[in-house]
Amino acid sequence: MNFETAVANLGFRDLAGISPALNLILAGIAILALDAILPMRSKLLSAWIALLALAGSLFASLHRLAVGADISAFNHAVRMDPFANAFSAIICLASTLAVLSAPKYLKLREVHLAEYYALILFSVSGMVLFGASQDLLMMFLALETMSIPVYCLVGFTRTNVYSTEASMKYFLIGAFAAGFLVYGIALLYGAAGTVRIEDLAVGLDRAPGLFYSGMALLLVGFLFKIGAVPFHMWTPDAYEGAPTPVTTFMAEAVKAAPFGGMLKVLFVGFGFEEAMQVWQPVLIGIAVLTMTVGNLIALVQDDVKRMMGYSSIAHSGYILVGVAAAAELHSTDALAAVLYYLFIYVLMNAGTFGVLILFSSKDKDANHLDDLVGLGRERPWAAALMTVFLLSLTGIPPLGGFFGKFYIFSYAIQAGMIPLVVIAILNSVVSAYYYLKVIGAMYFREPEDGARAVFYFEGYSVFLIAMLWLSAAGVVYWGIQSETPLLLAEQATASLFKPAP
C-alpha cells in the first residue's frame, strides 16, 4: 500500500474509532483554554470536565466491550477491539478515582491548578491508545503520551524538594528505559522489516539474534513501566515523592496501562511457540524476583506510601505469575484472570491512597504508620474502609483481592507451576505482615503522649468520600460477584487472538 492510498483511506470513521481517547484530548484542551480565559474560576470546573470526559470514555468503552465492537482505524495502526476497550475501561475507572481524590489535597497544598486535570487527561488518552496499538511505533507514541504528563505530575508540588527530586529521577530513568524500548523497536524492525506487531514473527527466521535482542529490549521497556525487579528502583522514590493523588494515579492507572501493551506484544507479537519458550521462563524468574524483593523490602518500611510502592511491585509479581500461566496454558481465560486482577487492584489501591489523602494536612502527608494511630477509635468509618482495602490487598476472602489471587493462582496450578504458586502464596503470607501492621496501628496502638489520637483531619471533600466508598463497594461487590467482570474479561482476551477486521 503506498502513501497516497493509505492517506486516502483516512476518514472521520478513524476519528470515531478512537473516540474514547479523542474525547479525553479534547477535554484536556478545553480545560487549558478555560484556564486561559477564566483563571480564577477554572479549578473545580476543570475537575468536573475531567470527570465528565472520563465517565464518557468509560461508558463508551464499556458499551463497546459489551456489544463486542471491533474497530480498526488509521490503516490498522490502532485497533479498538474488546481487549483495548477492556483496558480503556479499567484505566478510565482508575483515572476517575484518581481525579476524585485530587481536589482536596491540591487545595491543601495550594497547587490546585487546572493543569493537573489536563495532564491527567492527556496521559489517559495515551494509555487508552496503548493497548489499542497494532504497530510498535504507534505503541511508542502512546507510551510517551502516557509518560510525559506523569513526569510533570510527579513534580506537581513544585516547591517541595521531594516532589521535584522524585520527578527528576523518574524522568531520567524513564528516558533511559524509553531509549531501550526504541532501540528494541529498531532491532525488531531490522529483523522483521515491519513494525506491525502481528507480523513480527517473520523476523525470527531472518535474523534470530536481532529478533531476540529486540524482544529483550522491548520487554525491558514494559518491565520498567510495571516496576518489575530489577527495573523497579524508581517506584518507591517516585511514589513517595509524588503528591499523593498522583501516587494514586501512578499506582493504578499508570500501573495497569502498560500491561495492556505488554500482553498485546507478548501474546500477539511473540505469541508463537519458539518465542514463548524463550520469554516464558524468564518471565517466571522475574515474577519470583519481583514478588520476593517487593514484599521483603515492604516489610521494613514505616512509611505507608513507600510501603505501598513496594507492595505495588509485589503485586506486579503476582500478575506476572498470571501472565506466565496464561502463556503455559495458551488460555485466554487465564489472561482474563489477569485482567480481573488488574481491575480489583485498581480499586483497592485507589482506596488505600484515598484514606491517606483524607488525613493529609497542609504541610504534612499522613504517610507514617504513627500518623494513623488511633484512627480506629476516632474515625471509625475511615478506619473500617482502610481495613477493607488492606485486607483485600492481603487477599482475605470474600474481598476482591482474594478472588483475584485465587483465580490467578488456580490457573498457575492448572499450568503445573506448583513451585511458583508456593512461592507466590508464601509471599502473600509475608505481605499480610505489613498490611496488618497498618491495621494494627489504626486499632491497637495507643498514642504515646496520652493524646486521643495522632492524625490530621482538615475536613473532607465530597469527591474523596465518593471515591472511597465507590472503591470499597467495588472491592466487596465485584469480589463476591466476580462473574460479570470475568465474563467481560474473557470476551476481551478472546479478541486478542482474533485477526483484525
Next chain:
Amino acid sequence: MRSQYIPVLIQLALAAGFAGSLLVLTHLFGPSRPAAAKLSPFECGVDPVDQAHHRFSVKFYLVAMLFILFDIEAIFFYPWALIFKGAISSGLFLLIEMGTFALVLLAGFFYIWRKGVLEWA
C-alpha cells in the same frame, strides 16, 4: 544529473547575498550607539564566558522550549504539503485534519499567551 542542484546553488547565493547586503547596509546607514549588552556576541543577556553555576531567568528555558515545540510542529507542515500533495485533491478530510492540527497549536499558543509566558518582565 548535476543540473538539478543548480537551483540550490542559486538559493544559497541569494541567501548569502541578502544576509551580507543587510549587514553592509545597516553598517552604512544605521546609527551607531554601542553598549556592553549590544557588543556581546549573542546579544541575549547571557555572558558567553561565565561560571557554570550562574543563575539566570527561567524564562530562557520557557522560550527555548516553546521555540523548539512550535518549530518542530511548523516543520510538520512541509512533509504534509509535499508528500500528501497528491492526496489532498482526493478529499476534504486531510485539509480539515491539518486545520485541526493548526487549531490545537493555536490553542496551545493561546494558552501560553494568556498564562503570561511571553511577557518578559
Next chain:
Amino acid sequence: MVVLRFLILAPLAAALLNLFFGRWWGKKTTAALACGSVFLSFCGALRNAYAIQIHSLPAQRVIVDEIFTWIAVGRTVIRMDLVQDNLTCVMCLIITGVGFLIHLYSVGYMAHDGGFRRYFIYLNLFVFFMLLLVLADNLLVLFIGWEGVGLCSYLLIGFWHADMKNASAGKKAFVVNRIGDFGFLLGMLVILLTAGTLSVTELKSAVALQPIASGTATLICLLLFLGAAGKSAQIPLYTWLPDAMAGPTPVSALIHAATMVTAGVYMIARLHFLYALSPLASGVVAAVGAATAIFAAVIGLAQNDIKKVLAYSTVSQLGYMFLAVGVGAYTWGIFHLTTHAFFKALLFLGAGSVIHGLSGEQNLQKMGGLRKHLPVTFVTMLAGTLAIAGVPPLAGFFSKDEILVAARLAEPAVWSGRVLSGIGLAAAFLTAFYMGRLLCLAFFGSSRVEKEKAAHLHESPWTMTVPLMILAILSAIAGFGHHHFSEWLAPLFGHAAPTPADIHDRVMWASVAVALAGLGLSALFYIRSPGIPARIAAGLGGLYRLVADKFYVDELYDRMAVKAVYWTGVLSHAFDKHVIDRLVNWTGGSLRAGGFVISFLQTGNVGHYAIWFLAGVSALLVLFTGGAP
C-alpha cells in the same frame, strides 16, 4: 411472583439505610423502615406462596432466581441461586410473618433503650441472613446464612454488652456453635467429594440417579446433624440456648425460639433425600431428639427464671422436631416447627410483656396474681400454654399428636418406636406441668411482687399487645390446617401413609390425658396447696438440687471440656511461646533482615538505579539471545 432477591434484600436495605443514615433520623423512621421492610418481604413471600399454589404442574411449583456464579473453578461451580419451593415457602412465611410481629413488638419493648437503632439494624440483618439460609440453593450459600444468623445471634445475646455476663453468654453461644459448624463444614466437604456439587437441586437429582453408598450417606448425615445439633440446641450442644436468654426478650422470641434455632430441623428436612438413604443416621437423629425432649423438660421443672423455663421448653420442643424428622415424618416436623413458632414466640413475647410490666423482674417466685393487672398478656399466654401443653383443639395438640403417632409407627434403627413415643408422651406430660407451673406462679395466687416494682405495674402498649393477640389466635387455630399442611408439603415429602385408626386413637387419648394431667397437677401444686412443691423438693433433696442445677451439665462440660481445653491451651501456649514463637520470630526476623539488607540496594542515587537497570538489560539480553543460535 416476586423475584426472590428482592425478598431477601428488603431487610438488608433497611439495615444498611439505618446504619448509614439512621443517625439523621429519629426512632420513628428507624422503626418504620425496619418493620416495613420485613412486612414487605412477608407480602412478597405470601405472593410467592400463592404463585406456587395456583400452579398444578410440579415443575412449576418452584421459583428459582439465578443471581450469579459466585465461584467457578474447574468442575466446582458455586452459584448464588435462590430457590423457593413449598418447604421454603413455609419457612419464609414464618420468618417474615412472625418476624414482622416481633419487630412490631420490639418497637414498644425497646422504646426506652439507648441502642434502639443498633438493635433494629441487627434484627433486620438477622432476617436477611435467615432468609438467605432458607432460600439458598447451594449449601455453601446456606452456610453463609447459617454463620450470618449465628453472628446476629451473638451480637444480640450480648446486646447489653456492658454487662460482662451477657457478653460471655454471647461468647458461649458462639463457641458452642463453632463445634457444630465444624461438623457442618466437614459434611459439606464429604458431599462435595462424593457428589461433586453443593447445590441441593443438583444433589437431589444426582442422588435420584445414583444413590450414595449408605456408609458415606451415614457419615454425611451424622456430620450435618452435628451442625444441626449445634444450631438447634440438641444434646450435647444445647447448653448455650438457656444462657442466650441474656439478650432482649423479643430476640429470644425471634431467634432463640421461632426461627434460627429451627434452622437445623429445616436443614435436615431440606436434605431429607440424604437422610432417607441412611436409616442409622435418621435413628440417631430421632433418639437424640427424644432424649433432648425429655431431658430439657425435666430441667425445665425446677427453673425459677421465667425465660429459662421457656428456654428449656424450647430445647425440649426442638427435640420433638428432631424426633419427627428422625422417624421420617418430615411434614409433621415442619408442622410442629410452624406451630411452635407461633406459640413459643407468643410465650416469649408474653413473658417479655410481664418482664416489661414488672420493670425487669424475671424471677417466677417474685410474681403471682398478675392476671388482674395484665389481662391481655394473661389471656394470650393462657392460649399459648394450652397450645404448647397439647390441649385440643389448640395448635400444639395436632402437631405433637401427629409426631407421637409417627414415632409410634416408625421402625427406627436406634431404639424402638414404642420407646420413642413413650418418651415423647412423658415429655408431653412434663411440658404441660412446667408450663402450668409457670402460668400459675406468674398469674394466679397472691402477689409476691416487690413493692417498688408493683407500683409501676402496667399493661403493655398496643404495639406489644397486638402481636400477642395475633399470635394467640394463630396458636389457637393453626392446628386445624394440618391436613392442608400435609397436602402443601406432599410434593416434597410425599403423602402421609394412612395410620391405623386404633393406634392413632390410642396415642391421641393418651396425649390428651397427659396434657390435662400435667396442667391439673400443676394447678393442684401451685394454686390449691402451694406447700406441696416445697415438701416434695425437700423430700427429694439431692435429686431436686440435681435438676434445679441442670444436672450440672455446664459444670461437667466445664470440668471435662473447658478445663481440658484450658490445660491444652496452657500447654500449647507454652509450646507456642517457646517453640513456634521462636521459629516465627526467627523466620520473621530473618525475613526482615533480608528486607533490610536488600533495601540497602535502594540507595536513592539515580546512577545506581541505572546500573541495576543495565545489569537487568544485560541479563535479559543474555538469556534471550542464548536461546538463539
